[in-house]
Amino acid sequence: MRIGEAAAAAGMTTKTLRFYEDRGLLPPAHRATNGYRDYGGEAITRLEFIRRGRAAGLTLAQISDILTVRDHGTAPCTHVRDLLARQLADLDAQIAELTALRAAVAEFHDTAAAGDPRKCDPDQICSYL
Incomplete structure (x- = not known):
């Protein structure tokens, strides 16, 4: 084709x-x-x-490695399982980082929402951050 x-x-x-x-x-x-x-x-x-x-979420390099294993006549199942385990661990770490970031931004937002810009400290750029 x-x-x-x-x-x-x-x-x-x-x-x-x-x-x-x-x-x-x-x-x-x-x-x-x-x-x-x-x-x-x-x-x-x-x-x-x-x-x-x-x-x-695999990179092209990782996919290439899998294909190379297969092309050499070996089933790449163990290699794929290990790559996916690392991918899951990386995703869990990213989710944890994003959750922590969200909590920090929410706290900053709550402070800003409750604040009065007229009472801003002139010696600071912005007291909300």
Whole structure:
């Protein structure tokens, strides 16, 4: 199938497909005699995997590592599990940081909402922060 058909089947743009091919995530497509790229079903499977990996927050480098493991004939399940465990830990840390930030901003907001700008200390830029 041509690049437009392959991209549509994988739910992405032709530009993205070319980018993945340039980055080595997708093996170079067979070229027809007219020079058009010709993709097989295995390319769609690989592109769908890349899309799911990106949706899980994995980097292209991490996805490339997984594909390399698979390309060497080994199931990458353990590697994927470990990557996802790190991803979950990172997300939990980010959520904790955002929760703490929200609490701090809410406290600043409550102080500002209860304050009177006319009583601002002129020696401070803003007494609310």
